[in-house]
Every structure is written in C-alpha cells, then in structure tokens.
Amino acid sequence: DYYASRGLGDVYKRQITRDEIILGQIVISNAGHDRDSHLVVIGHEGENFVFVADGRLRTVEKPKRKKLRHVLRTDIYSPKISKKILQGMPVTNAELRKIIAEFKQSAGGESGAAE
Numbered sequence: 001d002y003y004a005s006r007g008l009g010d011v012y013k014r015q016i017t018r019d020e021i022i023l024g025q026i027v028i029s030n031a032g033h034d035r036d037s038h039l040v041v042i043g044h045e046g047e048n049f050v051f052v053a054d055g056r057l058r059t060v061e062k063p064k065r066k067k068l069r070h071v072l073r074t075d076i077y078s079p080k081i082s083k084k085i086l087q088g089m090p091v092t093n094a095e096l097r098k099i100i101a102e103f104k105q106s107a108g109g110e111s112g113a114a115e
Helices: 079-086 093-107
Strands: 025-029 038-045 049-053 064-067 071-077
Touching (some): 025 049, 025 093, 038 064, 038 079, 071 079, 071 093
Antiparallel strands (some): 025 038
C-alpha cells in the first residue's frame, strides 16, 4: 500500500487507485512543473492515468495527462461537473476556475489533501 521512500519526497508515499478518484474531484499535483497546483479531474485513461485541468494553464481543450501516483486526492468534488462529464456535456474553463477558487477559499490557503 505504501512505497518506500526513494529520496523523492512524498511522491511515492501512497498509490492512489482509479476507484478513489471521482470525475469533477479536485486533486493536487505532487510532481512535475505543476507541483502544488490544484486541478480538477475531467477524465480517466486506463487504470493509472487521469486527465486534469485548471481552466487557466491547463484548459478543458488541452488537459494534462497525469499518473495517479503524481496527484493527491482531496475530499472535494463538484457533482455538477461530474454529472456534465458523465452526460457528455461540455464543461467550461470558467466552471473549473470557480470550483478551484471556492476550494482554495474554503481551505484557507491550505491544501486540504486527504491521505
């Protein structure tokens, strides 16, 4: 369940499974140039990858493909965004920016990540 540290910080702390990630859920990147940024899950690919976007640098039209091990889950997700994705309706970048801003405001600047 937990990986031994390889000198890479918390990157390999715990493997997240695809079943733990919900479409519309806010995650925090813990690896790469976007480390510590808040992103919204807008899709899955296989068992080990998710597509994430933030509505600014990573738009809905060009989401980032990230390994599950490189994101930290939060307990926050948007049922509205999840429903739109599942129904095949378009999600706007403004909607993603709004849910991320609300999360940051409610978290008081803290990550709020679940372990």
